[in-house]
Amino acid sequence: MTVNQGFLLTRDWRDARSGLALEFWLATSQGSKALRVTNQESVCFFLQSDHALLAKVLAKHSGWRAQALNLTNHQGLAVSALYSRSHVLQRNAVSLLSDAGITTWESDIRPADRYLMERFITADIAYQPGPVSRGFIAPKQIKPAAIAEVNLKVLSIDIETSMDGLQLFSIALQGPAVRRVYMVGASEDQHLAGDELDLIACASARECLDKFLRAVRLLDPDILxxxxxxxxxxxxxxxxxxxQSIKFNIGRDGSTPRWREEPDSERRYIHIAGRVALDGIDLVKAAAFSFDSYSLQQVSESVLGTGKLIAGSDGGAEITRLFxxxxxxxxxxxxxxxxxxSDIFAKLNLLDFAIARARLTGLPLDRIGGSVAAFEYAYLPLLHRAGFVAPNLGEIESDVISPGGYVMDSTPGLYSDVLVLDFKSLYPSIIRSFLIDPCGYWRAKNSGLKKAQVVQGFNEAFFAREGHLLxxxxxxxxxxxxxxxxxxxQPLSYAIKIIxxxxxxVLGSEGCRFFxxxxxxxxTLRGHEIIQRSKQWIEAQGFAVIYGDTDSLFVWAGDAATTMNPEELGQSLAAGLNLWWAQTIRTExxxxxxxxxxxxxxxxxxFMPTIRGSEAGSKKRYAGIITNQRGADELIFKGLESVRTDWTRLARDFQTELYWRLFHGEAVDQWIVELVAALRAGAKDEQLVYRKRLRRKLEDYAKSRPPHVQAAHKLAQVGLTPKRGEWVEYxxxxxxxxxxxxxTSAIDYQHYLDRQLQPVADAILPFFGYSFSSLIEHQIRLL
Structure with missing residues (x-):
């Protein structure tokens, strides 16, 4: 029996005369392959007690059938399945049943997703080939496949247009063995040897588009x-x-893409048959890389040390001039x-990250976010085999309010030798340790289990010791x-950590059906208990815990650091705490x-600062010096101005240099005086720019007009209205x-002195016997 294997690129479904048809495009070692699985049914669930009423409601409709199952809902009530020969029929049936007061469950699961998840297929598919019709293979069997090396063909594309977006200038393609630009109005095709670049002349925008579409078909990339x-x-x-009345037929089957837009966010999504479009900005964010700005210029400079050939705010005008x-x-x-x-994707392993995430979650390669969907993809097939169907969104009601992570009151001050102990993946480890699980909760609640058969949770929750899933x-x-x-x-490790x-x-989100x-x-309350009892254990060993946040404890080594290596002490405390918790959980x-x-x-x-205007210690804000992997001192900030993009570069650089000097015992008084003098003299103007993103449309800021919105309105007055999501610099x-x-107006230097420099300085200078105000007043007296 021949069995072939491929990596899933796209999935789709369509209603056909013979029933629901599912289509899967794969990347294989023999090129792309398309599978079509026919004669399928959409399925959802309803109470068995509603059989007679359901038959009455759907009596005038054909193409459906109902079947009793050995499944229950989360309340323990028996359910049946409603099978429909088309997805449209199921949608219509669900609407009619809802009007009749009949509840259905899982009607929102996409047919292609259900087909794959119920077979525990994520991204790697093994199939037994069958007959071929119109380019689609009708497989005799589909099942999960072992992970194999995937060599996806990737093509990087970029276009240039006029500033108003009405005129196409050029389309560039870059990938293996191709470095090509289609240029409207270029005089002749030429090879630019210095760049190994083929410049292809196009007499018109129509010809440029035609040649681009032909190139996509010939190059046949898996990924754009x-x-x-x-x-x-x-x-x-x-x-x-x-x-131009041209079909944008970039699909592998010659189809045009399907678009979906979210009006509230102005975000667009695209489905291309057999190809995946991956946006660099989305993937960089999904992989948790952080930059002040996610512009290509900023990210490429940070990651690659090089940038665009045209940079700056007047880039659009320069592009037009060059055209x-x-x-x-x-x-x-x-x-x-x-x-x-392409270089950013390679340097940050973004494609490897996307592939690893798809293999873990079963979600499409281009799906960004999707934590709820990833949870459901893994959980639903196991839930069905455990005898349950999933509830609908918002169906589970409770007046309990779940708290967030435990954040301990801090002890402000300046310390030497602070050790951070961290609970590795605390919440997942709590789930594992205490068997916390929606299905386990339903099983315990519906089955009348004895006390010895359950694990006590919080807020009257308890979980079955047997039959849990999560x-x-x-x-x-x-x-x-x-x-x-x-x-x-690393890409796989990080993808697993994120998921x-x-x-x-997901469990704590009202957007999840299992909430x-x-x-x-x-x-979370178990997490509170763990952090608090861990603090008590550490203090019983003779050490002070000066701060704790969700899954971390900050321990002041004190005098012990003079007699014992701090790293060895940290390892010893971690080992002791692990042993204590193992014994405690086993005993209790x-x-x-x-x-x-x-x-x-x-x-x-x-350094742990105080809350501004108070003597109480702050939370989620601190700074310190560590020895990095290169053996050099490194300054770490958490929650302070140096890591906030809405503060000016002046404040951020000032804080970094100030803390560095203070931590290393260097004088700061003269340096501060000179910096303030330079500020007032206009020598720091380029560092005084605020940058903040518009989170809404400009016209939606009706009740409140913060500074960046005021600046945006002034831009609008000269015809430069910024859009939602764009940065405003002011x-x-x-x-x-x-x-x-x-x-046009003079910069208010006193504002920057009072609102940017002084708050930074006042947070730490008093601990070193300095006063920012007295330093500045001394300078003024000398003027």
């Missing part, structure tokens, strides 16, 4: 990448094709953007992450502990906030 490639490049290409005067230079610029995206899912992910770490597979840690957030405050509070709950405390960081110098002037691009 770019920077805002969906929201701009592909969307604009779709518009240009529409204008009119130097098309060769524009071609180099256009292709450089493609190359930067602890096993977490355990498998945990083991897979340990293996990925051992194999130094595993998201499961608590139940009794379940999620049994996680007759369970095995999955808690794992790690010694994470040794701060040689550590100064505070003697006439209030003014945009950087159009400022």
């Amino acid at each position: 990448i770019g920077w805002n490639v969906i929201g701009f490049d592909l969307w604009m290409l779709q518009r240009f094709c529409d204008q 009119n005067e130097d098309k060769t230079a524009l071609a180099r610029y256009n292709l450089q953007d493609c190359q930067l995206v 602890p096993g899912i977490i355990e498998k992910l945990w083991s897979a992450r340990d293996s990925a770490k051992a194999e130094k597979n 595993m840690n998201s499961f608590y957030g 139940d405050p009794r379940v999620c509070s049994s996680i 709950h007759q369970l095995n502990s999955a808690l794992e405390v790690e010694f994470e960081t040794h701060f040689k110098r550590f 100064f505070i002037t003697t006439n209030g906030p003014e945009p950087k691009a159009t400022r």
Whole structure:
């Protein structure tokens, strides 16, 4: 029996005469393959007690059938399945049943997703080939496949247009053995040897589009990448094709893409048959890389040490000038953007991360976010086999309020030798240790289990010791992450960490059908208990805990650091705490502990500030000096101005330098005086720009107009209205906030002194016997 294997690129379904048809495009070692599975049914569930009424409601409709099942809902009531020959029929049936007061469950699960998840298929598919019709293979069997090496063909694309977006200038393609730019109005095709660039002349925008579409068909990429490639490049290409009455047929089957827009966020999604579009911005964020700005220029400079060939706020005008005067230079610029995206993907392992995430979650390769969907994909097939169907969104009601993570009151001050002990993946380890699980809760509640058969949670929740699901899912992910770490597979390790840690957030989200405050509070309140009792144990060993936050404890080594290596002390405390928790959980709950405390960081110098205007210690804000892997001192900030993008570069640089000097015993008084003098003299103007993003449309800021909105309105007055999601750069002037691009008033230096420098300085200077005000007043007296 021949069995082939492939990696899932796209999935789709359509209603056909013979029933529901599912379509799967795979990347294989023999090229792309398309599978079509026919004669399928959509399915949802309803109460068995509603059989007669359901038959009456649907009596005039054909193409459906009902069947009793050995399943119950979360309340323990028996359910049946409603099968429909088309997905449209199921939608209509669900609507009619709802009007008749009949509840259905799981009617929102997409047919292709249900087909895959019920077979425990995520991304790697094994199939037995069958007959081929119109390019689609009708497989005799589909099942999960072992992970094999995937060599996906990737093509980076980028377009250039006029500033108003009405005129197409050029389209660049970069990938294996291709570095090409199609340029409208170029005089002749030429090879630019210095760039290894093929500049292809196009007499019109129509010819440019035709040649691009032909190239996509010939190059046949699996993946299209770019920077805002969906929201701009592909969307604009779709518009240009529409204008020219050209089919934007970039699908592998010659189809045009399907678009979906979210009006509230102005976000666009694209489905291309057989190809996946991956946006660099989305993937960088999904992989938890953080930058001040996610512009291609900022990210490429940070990651690659190089950037775009044209940078700055007047880039659009320069692009237009090059199109009119130097098309060769524009071609180099256009292709450089493609190359930067490819290099960022390679340097940050973004494609490997996306592949690892798809294999873990079963979600489409281009799905960004989707923590709830990932949870359901893993959980639903196991839930069905455990005898339950999933509740509907918002169906589970409770007046319990689940708290967040425990944040301890801090002891403010300046310290030497602070050790950070961290509970590795605390919430997943609590789920594993205390068997916390929605299905386990329903089983315990509906089955009348005895006290010895359950584990007590919080807020009157309890969980079955047998028949739970989520602890096993977490355990498998945990083991897979340990293996990925051992194999130094960083993308897979990080993808597992993100998914595993998201499961608590899913259970605590009202956007999840399994949301139940009794379940999620049994996680968070157990976390509170663990941090508080860990603090008590550490203090019993003679050490002070000066701060704690959700899963971390900050321990002041005190005099012990003079007689014992701080790293060894941290390791000893972690080992002791692990042993104590293992014994405690075994004694008190007759369970095995999955808690794992790690010694994470040794701060040689550590500062915990007070809340501004108070003597109480702050929370989630601190700074310290560590020794990094290179053996050099490194300054770490948490929650302070140096890591806040809404503070000016002046404040952030000032804080970094101030703390560095103070931690290393260097004088700061003269340096501060000179800095203030330079500020007032105008020598720091470029560092005084505020940057803040518009979170809403400009016209939606009706009740409140913060400074960046005021600056945005002034931009609108000169025809430069910023859109939602765009950054606004502005100064505070003697006439209030003014945009950087159009400022006419004098900068209000006193504002920056009072609102940027002084708060930074006042947080730490008093601990060193300084006063910012007295330093500045002394300077003024000398003037």
